[in-house]
Amino acid sequence: MRNKHLTPKQLLIKTLFWGLIIWICGTILLPIFAVTMYSLADETTYPRSGGDMVIPPHWGQEGNLLHHFKMVWILEDLPVYLARSLVLALGTVILSITLSAPAAYAFVRFRFPFRKILLLSFFVFMMMPDIVFGVSLFSMFYKWGLINTIIGVIMVHTLRAIPLTLLILNGVFESIPPTLEEAAFTMGTSRLRTLRKVILPLSAPGVAAASIYAFLLSWDDFVLTVLVGGPESYNLAVLASRFMIGTDVQHYRASATAVIMLVPVLFVNFFVQRYMKSDYLTGGMARDF
């Protein structure tokens, strides 16, 4: 057997390699594969009262491979939910970045009392369960007429996203040495132009990472959207979950919705991978120059 000739080191590397393959398949490819398969299969493939999936399934239904997509698209107003999900997610990105970027910048560049404690409080806030957070906001939102509005949902998503976007951006600004700004000042650059010409380009990868986080948080949120939202402000995640709640579980429609939800995620992934290659994202910048 060839295995006999493997040194312990080679064996370790081989084990790690296959471990990695299994890990990637289990965490990334398998879920994608599962929802895609269900979304393209005949309803009868999956027995309602337990039992195993038939693999390969009977593809398509009523002679149409995309039958479930057609059903959610026509019967369930999917385009409306899709548009709403996009509005909510982009709104969350814009609001959370515009609020947390200046705050993070101030945290890094200016010393003020209770700075550390304030930063710590965001960590604590991050650990608060969605349910506690959403329920506690309900009466206040009700009073202000924010229940079942797009704005209201954007606001809770933003509140939820801000602790982490703030921490990400805090790290980003911390890695930019203050002497870069001072150097710009000595060359006659105003504070505002320095932000635009020096800080912005250098923090762009970090801002992108924070934006992606905020986008996905909103895109994927079910609990908060249900708690403060309503039929007028539900997103795709709520739609997909609705198919799974109650006695009439519509597994195939949920899968079709999930596949649609995957599209921007995969797109973002692809985009990020190309972007992250820029060499000043390595974090070694401050030490290199």
Place this chain on the structure above:
Amino acid sequence: MAAVTLKNLSKMYAKVAANDNINMKIEEGEFITLVGPSGCGKTTTLRMIAGLLSPSSGSIFFDDEDVTHTPTQNRGIGMVFQDYALFPHLNVWDNIGFGLKIQKYPKDQVKQRVRQGVEMVNLIGLEGRALSELSGGQRQRVALARALVMEPRVFLLDEPLSNLDAKLRLHMRTELKRIHKRIGVTTIYVTHDQVEAMTLSNRVIIMLDGKIQQKGTPKEVYEKPINRFVGGFMGSPPMNFLENCEIIRENDHLFLVVKGIRFSVPRHFYRAIERLNLSTVTTGIRPEDLSDRNDAVTSQYKSHMLDDTIEMTIDVIEPIGANKLLDLYHKDLRLSAIVKADSSVLPDQHINIKVNLERIHLFDPKTEESLAYFDKL
């Protein structure tokens, strides 16, 4: 270009005064060095001149214009930072042209001035490179060019060579001198390296604990240090200090006695010693003012009235170029001396050392002030 004047400039932090009542005038076109040990407040002074730090009290003038409260952007300074502070997202050309572009200079003028800058610091051919593709010395030059193309009124440098290796530092020192000779901009150079200070500038300002100790030409501060700190800080290998030298009077002559060795006090110190009624002093002798008696034949006849010879034992010999550095001892007294490389000295040998009495320094043991400045006090 501008002359820079600092009047009673102070900077207080919570407990310490980083700068304590700094007064100086730097003439137009002068190259001065601010030198002192770490933490003495050099960077603080420089940053206040740049406007990156506001003083607690005092004022700063560029020529006759009070710029104490002028923002950095309007001061017309150029600055080179210790960490270079180059813009990592821009290449060499765009780093150098950054300020000119921001100031909306016409395109052809930007091009011409950046080209001049590139030529001045010898970066020709590297204009398109990313910073990560440059060596430390090349980055240093980009930083120099970036500040100089703005044609600043005052050029400030904060330990610009401290990140370079010894050889490159020497090379860049020459470059800096050459550039200054060519453009003649008023330059304030901060360093903790006294050799840099001595070799680079027209004038040196020595600081300690936020206070100016002495200002003067490199020659002045080297030959006539105002106090013990300056004497010990400037010069390498450093000055020998003999603590607790007893003063002995013998028929109108004064002698110093320490640990069994004895030598004459030069005449010009007599008045100070008598007036201050000192019984002991601290003596400072530079290693080059101690020599092998046998090498110094010519002056023998001159010193018959003077007691200028001490007997020591050689511990270690270190060749340094054209000279040898001798590590000498007598009981627990240790001295270093510089002799010519062709001196036939051997370890553990006894040697008669001649003290160049005219060049010794005496300091008041309490105040540590030099007695040479007594008349001026």
